[in-house]
Amino acid sequence: MKTNVYLVRHSHSIYTSDELGRPLSEKGFSDSAKITEILSKEKIDVFLSSPYLRAVQTIQGAAGHFGKEVELMEGFKERHLTSEPAEDFSLAIRKVWEDWHFSWEGGESNLAAQERGVSELMKVLEKQGGKNIAIGTHGNIMVLIMNHFDGRYDFSFWEQLKMPDVYCLSFDGSRFAGAKRMMD
Template structure:
């Protein structure tokens, strides 16, 4: 049975250290209209999101169009890099991608974050067989989920993502058979 998962990286946000409540920027809010327009054509059945405000805001227009609630799934939240903010983000993120078992104190390794994300993804697939499902999420966890199925989706791929971005993953049961970028 085929079904599609639409991984939506959140739109541009206003930086605050409050991960949970960080809102979209004006540009991000504008881009969500385009996200909605693209996904209106995809016959979506369910809309899921990370609990982070910016991810919810990015897919809220799709849920409103469908007249459904955004279903919150904690396993789609962004990977935790460290307990405290890191001094050099570029160095830190490069290090965790170079060694998928490495993690900073209080953070998640790539393997840990990937396992969490895949558990959420497989649960959604299991709960809604044959359905088209939008998942509002974040760049790192999105790429880690894609990487689980194909190692070509790695650090460089993550660096090239747009904000927002949309990837349609077509599955037969739980086997990924095709990936299509919808955001252009």
């Protein structure tokens, strides 16, 4: 039974300290139209998303195209890096990718975040197997999930990821069969 999972990294958002309610920027809304165009060609059966507003807003147009609702799933929210904003984000993110067991105070290690994301994905595959599934999510957790299936998806890959971006992961049952970028 073949299942396609379209992992959608959210579009550009307006920075606020409210991670949950941070909305898309004007550019983000404009770019989300491209996501709707891409996904509208893929006959998506199910729309899932991180509970963060920017992830939901990125796939909402495509869900509307198919007359579907977006179901929120905690496991696809972005990895929590630190309890307080990092003084040097580049250093903070590089450190957790260099040492997968390391976590900043109040944050998740790569291993913990990956385990959370993969566990959620496996539940989705079990429940929604054989369907085309779009998941609105975030760059770090998206790459950590992809890395579980193929080590080529690493820190360097994350650094070149676009905002928004879409990768289709194909599964035969729960066995990973490959990934393909959907954006131009």
